[in-house]
Amino acid sequence: DGPRGQSTARSPMEVRSAMTKVAAQLPAAAGPGRAGQRRRTRKAIVQAAAQLLTAGADPSIGEIAAAADVSRRTVYTYFPTLDQLLLDAAIESMGLGIDNALDAVADADVRVRVAEMISVLAGELAQTLPLGRKLIRLTVDAPPGGPGPKRGYRRTGWIEKAVEPLRLVLGHRRFEKLVSSLSLVVGWEAFIVLFDVRGLSQDEARTVITDAALALVDGALAEIAPG
Numbered sequence: 001d002g003p004r005g006q007s008t009a010r011s012p013m014e015v016r017s018a019m020t021k022v023a024a025q026l027p028a029a030a031g032p033g034r035a036g037q038r039r040r041t042r043k044a045i046v047q048a049a050a051q052l053l054t055a056g057a058d059p060s061i062g063e064i065a066a067a068a069d070v071s072r073r074t075v076y077t078y079f080p081t082l083d084q085l086l087l088d089a090a091i092e093s094m095g096l097g098i099d100n101a102l103d104a105v106a107d108a109d110v111r112v113r114v115a116e117m118i119s120v121l122a123g124e125l126a127q128t129l130p131l132g133r134k135l136i137r138l139t140v141d142a143p144p145g146g147p148g149p150k151r152g153y154r155r156t157g158w159i160e161k162a163v164e165p166l167r168l169v170l171g172h173r174r175f176e177k178l179v180s181s182l183s184l185v186v187g188w189e190a191f192i193v194l195f196d197v198r199g200l201s202q203d204e205a206r207t208v209i210t211d212a213a214l215a216l217v218d219g220a221l222a223e224i225a226p227g
Contacts, residue, residue, distance in 0.1 A: 045074075051067070052067055053131050061075050061076070090131035090135040091135075091154050098121060098158050099158070109165075110163050113162040114163065114213050115214065116162075118210050122205070129191065132187075132189075155187050166178070170223075178216065194209070
């Protein structure tokens with residue numbers, strides 16, 4: 001499913017075209033050192049899957065292997081299940097932009113950093129929201145307590161990075177509470193609710209989420225403000 005319930009399915013010809021483009025864009029896997037080779041191979045597989053998903057495909061292991069120019073056996077060496085590979089691909093698809101944006105924010109004002117994180121997330125929705133919907137289905141449908149795919153660890157990392165200037169100011173307990181609170185309003189789920197339930201536009205949803213996140217930051221700071 002895509003934003004507003006629109007289908008992202010592509011024809012076989014479109015999928016093959018996407019695979020060809022992905023293969024042309026991936027970095028070469030050759031290089032010195034077995035450990036380095038393994039890292040590059042794994043990265044090429046994840047990037048191939050992420051780019052195929054972003055192109056609207058619902059790729060199989062074989063299609064991902066072909067796009068990454070590796071064998072199916074090699075893919076299974078790194079990812080025992082297709083679900084786990086798709087999970088990592090979905091996270092890879094959106095992670096780089098947010099990490100780079102936070103690295104580029106020189107301002108130590110946490111409100112600026114949080115707003116920038118949400119802005120980048122909103123800006124990538126056209127490509128990442130279909131992946132987010134797929135990821136949510138994978139994790140919601142996974143057997144309870146089983147080894148199925150998990151989500152959230154990268155989101156926690158982005159939020160912690162955004163509010164890092166407050167770590168010492170708030171102390172451990174309040175800092176962790178703020179990260180947990182922000183996890184409720186930063187992510188695909190919040191945008192999906194505002195799109196599907198409230199019928200908001202992307203800009204309207206971004207404004208609501210930003211306002212909610214900044215209110216949580218202000219609330220955390222108010223707890224330590226002198227009376």
